[in-house]
Amino acid sequence: MSLLPEQAQRALKEEDWLVLDQYLQQMLTVQSTQVVTTQPQLTGQERWGQSLTLALQVLETGDFQAQWEVAKLLPGFGERAISPLIELLYDLDTDEEVRWFAARILGDFRHPAVIPALLELLQSTDAEELRATAATALANQGKQVIPVMQDLLQHPETRPAAVQALAQIGTDETIPLLIPLAAADDVAVRSLAVEALSQFRDERVVAVMLPAIADPLPEIRCTAIQWVCLRSDLVNSHNLVAVVGDRLWDVDLAVCRAAALGLGRLGTDAAALLLWQSLQNPVTPLPLQQAIVQALAWIGNTAALEYLSQILAQPNCDPALRSDVLLLLGRWSEPALQTQVADHLLEFAHNHAWATDPAMRAAIALALGQLGQAVAIAPLITWLADTDVKVRLHAIAALKQLNPVEVKNRLTAIAHQTDLSAETQQGIAIALQELGMKDLTS
Template identity: 35%
Template sequence: MLEILAKAKSATQDRDWLQVNYCLQQLPLTEDGKTPFDEEFLNLALTVLNYGDFQERWEIAKILPRFGDRVIPPLIEILEDEEIEMEERCFAGSILGQFDRPLAIEALMGCLQTSEDEELTAIAASALANLGESAIATLAHLLQQPESRRLATQALSQIRHPAAIESLLTVVRDEDAKIRTIVIETLGTIRDRRFIPVLIEALNDLDIKVRKEAIIALGLWRDLTSELDLLTLLTPRLYDLNLEICQQAAIAIGKLKTSEAAATLFHVFQSRATPISLQLTLIRALAWNETEASLEYLHKILSSEDEEKLLETIRVLGRMETPHLKSRATRVLLDFFSSSSPALKSPHILKYLIQAWGQLGEPDAREVLVPLQDHNTPSIRLHAIAALDRCQITSLE
C-alpha cells in the first residue's frame, strides 16, 4: 500500500494522471468490492478528476465508487460548484448515480431543479434513472413542478418499473408536447393492453411527434390487427397534413400484412393529390405487406411512366424474402420485361430489373438472363452474368 501511495504521489507531482490511475487500480479490494479507505488515496483520485482530460476522468470514474459512501460529499461539492469546469461536474453527477443513498439522490434532485445547463441536468436525470426504483418517489415529486417536469419525465421513462409508469401516466396529457412525446414513446415499448386506449387517443394529438410515436407504438400491436381494428385507426393518418405522419402511417399499415391494408395503401397511391415522396413510401409499404394482393398492386404500378416510381417498384420486388412470393415477384418482373413499356429502353431500368432477378435468384429468370449476356451494352452483359450466376447458385441450395 505504501509503495502504491509513493508511486501515485510521484506521478501526481509529474501530472501524469494516467500513471496515477494505474496506481489506484492496483489497490486491493475488500470482500464487498471496496477499496480500503485512505484519505490520501481518495484525494489523489479526486485530483485526477479535477485535472485529467476526458479519458483520464473516464478511467478514474470507474475507481471512485470503490471508496464507498465517503466519496459522496466531495462529489456533491463538485456537482454544486458553478465555478468548476462543466465536464468535471458532469462526471461527478454521473458517479453519484451509482450511490443509492438519500444524500446522493437529494443532490441530483437539486441539480435538476436549479441548474440551467442542459448537459448537466441531463446527466443528473440519467443518474437518477440509474438508481432505479429508489429514485421514483423523488422523480414523481419533481413531476409536480413545471421547471423540472420534463427532465423528471425523461428520467422516469428510463426506469422500467410499474411505479415509474404510473407516474408517467399522470403527465400523458401535459401541455408540454415534449413530455407527451416521451410518455407515448415509453408506453409504446411496453407490452401492456392497458395503455392501448392512451396510444389511440394520441393518434389525434395536435403535436406531430406525439402522433408519430403513437403510430409507431400501435404498429407494434399488429398481432391484434383485427381485434383493435388497427387499419381503421391508422388510415386517417394517411391523410394527415404532415407528410412525415402520412409516411409513418403507410409504414405501419404495410406491416399489418392483410389484403385490406394493401388495398388502402394502393388507393392512396392512386390519388392525384399524393406527393411523389409519399408514393415511394407507399410502394415500400406494399412490399412490406407481403400478400398476393400487394404484389398485384405493385404489378399495376409497373405500368407507370414515372421512372422514379418504376425503379422503386423494381427494387422492392427484388428484395422480396417470403419464399412463396419470390417466384411470384420474379414473374411480375418478367411480365413487365415482356411488355411494350417505353421505360424498357432505359439502360437504368434494365439494370435494376437484372439486379432484382439476381437478388430473387429464381430459376424462371434464366429465360431472359441468358440472352442478356450478349447485350450490346457491356454493363448490361456484366449484370446479366452476375444475376445468372446467382440464380444458378440459388437453384443448387
C-alpha cells in the first residue's frame, strides 16, 4: 500500500525511520504522478522536492542506521541533491557524522560541483575521518582528479590523504606521482606510497620495490618482499633469491615470514636451499619454521620433498611443526612425486619412534588418503585394528579416498582369512560398513 506524504511527515516527528525509509523508496521506485496524495495541488516535482527534504532531514536527525539507509537513497534523487549536500558539508555547526555521510554520498556523483567541494573539505578540516572520506570520494571521480591530487601532494597536511586517493584511483597515470613519495621521509606517506605502488606490475615500480626490501619500516619491507616475489621474471636479472633470502634473518618476525613465503613463490632449488638452511638454525622460532615448511611445500619439487622428509626424521622436531609437515605432504600437488611422498610417509610410520603417537599415526593416515596412492592400502588396513579409535577412524576415512575396487578386493581377501584377531575382524567389519560393502567377516 502506498504511503501518504502526511504519513511520512508524521513518521519524521515520531522518529519512525522505518516508515520514512519505505516512503522514500516508494518515491524513488514509482512515477511521482502516481503517488497517492491528499494534496492534489502539488505537482509531481513539488512532491519530489518534499521527499528530498525529508531524506535530508533523516540524514541530519536520524540514528546511524537511518542515516546509513537514507545515504543509499539520496543519489537516486539525482543532481538536485548535490547542492544541499554541499551545504551540509560546509556547515561547521553540523554534526561531524552528518558531514561524513554527506562527503561519502557526494562521492557517488559525477558533477563539476562535487570536486571543488570535496577538495575544500579535505584542505580545511582537521578531522582525520572526514579528510579520509573526502579523499575516497575524490578518488571515486576517477582520473580527472589526478591533477588535483598533484596539488595536494605539495602540502604536508593533505599529502597522506592525497596518496590514499591516488591508491584508490589505481590507474597507471598515478605511478609517476607515487614513485617519489616512496622515498619520502614521512613514514606514513612512504608506507602509503609503497602500498599503492604494489598494485601495479609495471617496470617503473621495480626500482622502488627493490630498495624498499631494506626499508627501516617492517611493514614496507613486507610489502616490497611480497611484490618482488610475484615477479619470477626478475629472479635472475635482479638476484631475487639472495636479496629476499637475506630477510630470513630480519629482526622482525613478520618480515622473516614474508621472506620465507616469498621464496616459496619464487620456487627455485636455490630458494629451497636457503629455506632449509634457515630451518636448520636452532634459533629459528616456530612461527618462522611453519612458514618455511609451507614455502617448501609450495616449491613442491624433489629437493623440497627431501628437506621436508628430513624434518620428519629429526627426533627433536616440534610436534606442531611435524603435524604441519604431515598435512602439507598429504596435499602434495605434483602428481609425479605423490607415490614418493606416500613411500616416505609409510617409512616414517614404521621406523620412527614419534609415529607411536596415535595423533601422528592418524595424521599419516589422513595424508595417505589424500594422496590416493595404492601403496597405502595394505598399511591402512592394518590400522583398522589399531588400539586407538581415532587412528581406526582416520584409516577408514583414508581407505574411502582410495581406489574402491582395489580396496574391496584387499578387504575381501583378508576377511576370508581364519586367523584374524578379534580387533582386525571388528575393524574390517566397520570399514566394510562405512565403504558400503557387505560384512564378509561373519
